[in-house]
Amino acid sequence: MTNAAAWTIRLAESVEDRKTRPAAAGSIERGDQTVVIAEWEIVRRAQGFEEDALQSLYETYYPKIYSYAFLQMGDVQAAEDLASDVMLKMIESIKSYQFKGLPFGAWVFRIARNRLIDLHRRRKRRGEVDLSETLASTLASPQSMAERALERGQLQVALKHLTDEQRQVVVLKFIQGFDNRSIGRIMGRSEGAIKSLQHRALHALRRVLYQGDV
């Protein structure tokens, strides 16, 4: 992706780096120097539709929303469509965003969740048949139980066997790295409810993956 601007604004917090910080930060590359700026400053510039700021937010959140959508729907095209819709909605609504305790990322994910609910309703009405692979083909083998990570396909199929709310909590907490408060704001539930869902989700996921060996 080309960028004709003199310098690039990047967010310092990556998907892999999920250590808690007081606020997400960004960095500006100016020549061979890197300057860290807060995400709120990038959002502020994006609210003025500065292209560099918008691109920075897009590059950060498009992959996250795509990943979130793919794990919910299991369909590449549908996930791309949803990610694009959400990015468009993000910039169209960005002027209305105000930091009142809800981090910008959580605000973007709330847009994604609402869109996902609309899509689910439409798919249910269409009677779309889930043709994805069955769980039997992806059950954890004894060796894989010792592995440090799940395979993407395993996780994706296993998540289909959770309730919608359990799936939301797993993806938002363990994949996207949100805290309980933000997840509660995204899903419209209390923090206590999120803790309960987390417990039930892990329990259900373990039962699905390891066939009752809980």
Add this chain to the structure above:
Amino acid sequence: MRFRSFRSILDECVTAIQHGETLDACLARYPRHAARLKPLLGLAQKVRNTPPISPRPWAQATAWNTVRLRAADLRAGKRRAASIHMSIGWLKPLAVVFAFLLAVGATSGVTAFAAQDALPNETLYPVKLFTEDVRVWVTYDDSSKADILLDQSDERMDEIETLVSHGDRIPENVLAALQDRNEDALAILEDHPEETVLWARALKQSESQESVLIDLWDVVQPEARVEYTEVVADIHNARLRGTDAAVARIEAADLAGGIRTITGTVEAADGGVWTVGGYPINVDERTIGALGIAPGSTASFTVGNGSRGRYALFASLINTAAAPTDAFVVGKIEEVTKDRVRIGGQWIDLDSDILPKVPLRKGQTVQITVNKTNAGTIASQVSAFASSSLTFTYEGNIEGDPADSSEFWTIGGLTFTPSTRLDLTGGAAVDGARALVEATWSGGQLTAQSITVLNSTVPDGQAYLVGTFEGTRPGFWVVSGHEVAPRNNMEEPEPGSIVALDVTEDDGALTIKQFDVIRGPDDEPLSRFTGTAISIEGTIWNMEIGEVRVASGATEVSGRQVVGARAIVWYGPGDGVSQATYVHVLDQDPVVQPQATSADQQ
């Protein structure tokens, strides 16, 4: 040591590990829970370590281009113009549309983009439909055409849902477009019986569309009702193709008089004509779900009224060992989430298939139909509730035979036009039967939103009215638009009070015998629930809405407490259990089998 729940300990450990603490350190901190914590925390780590799922670079780049263009529009101060339909398959037919528009001198290709989100009551809607038509024209494969047409049919339902949620009525154009697309899709599939997946989708979609549309009779524009009856008849007939029964058709004329739901006890069946609560209803191979219904059973029928009588589109059995199907709660939404609402302190889950007829928001007054299930209380329908000054509840004896074709009901001296819901569970709708009406004024006429036949016997001339006291006229009190004569020296309530009146009725003239104030104008708001006392244990009534406390001294009760009888309850939040302020028991005898209480079971 302060007790902590396992879920809190688990959450604390999840967060601690996320911040760098080791699993062993967490387990050492909670040795009693280590055996349970270890597998769950281990799994959480594995999920966190799952390799990220990355998007396709070209798709990300393509989408960025559209976002960038839109940002440029916003910078320049342009209004929303871009479509949110990002699927690339749309670009080709849009290019064709652009060429066509340019060829005939259209002002801008942006018109087609702007039309993508147009609703049926907006100017650009015809452009949207034209764009869809082009997409079908340029598709050469029949299966793909059918798939696209089913998508477009589904889009019509989205538009209808959006209109209804905005409080708008449904116009003719969207119904015509829905019918066209359904017809075209089915015509293609008729020639391709081997397309089993598409057939399954078409039938499933028809089922879903019909279940939504049959509830919308009263929100269809009057001039669109012919189109509406054709669409519903076509969709119903499409579903019949999927059955083993001989193919038979519902005609649009069979629905011309409206669609309503009648619930009651089946009394007889003669040559396909069933009598339900005194109503003759035609049930034949065009009725879906009628198997197993026999005389003596209680069933719910969705019925179309036409010149040839009432034809049942659907029929389903009711389990009268449990509560009857329909219970209602009316009140202000105190809290709302995506999947539940709180009214009067009670949380009610929303069925994922319901179509709220109003936007759900805090402070909105709504009427919700609820059912009690094993999973709790579920809302199956949500609609706006009109201002209380225009709505009242009236109970009286049925006069004459309402089952004739005129469909006007006279109850307790007042005349009503029934709307959509008749509950004849308590008995037949015959001359002299006791009935409860929930009514609204509309154009100077009383429209009954629901009529319920009660299991009670009350002498003629005695009636009951609940409404809002609006003020006085010489010699009269005005209660929800209706004049009632007070007795001498009756102290009038404050205007705005909700009042319950025992009245005598003489040829439609009402005179108050006694009255109660349910709620004063400055009192805390109350919610209202109409349902069944499934069980009563001491002061606690178990109803479809949940538990309600009915305590002497705190609750005014009109009628006798009967387990299995229906009642209207005005209530507010209490200490752990909703507190009833006023109860009017509707049935003198139970309409459902009383459930055994815990005392009975000891």
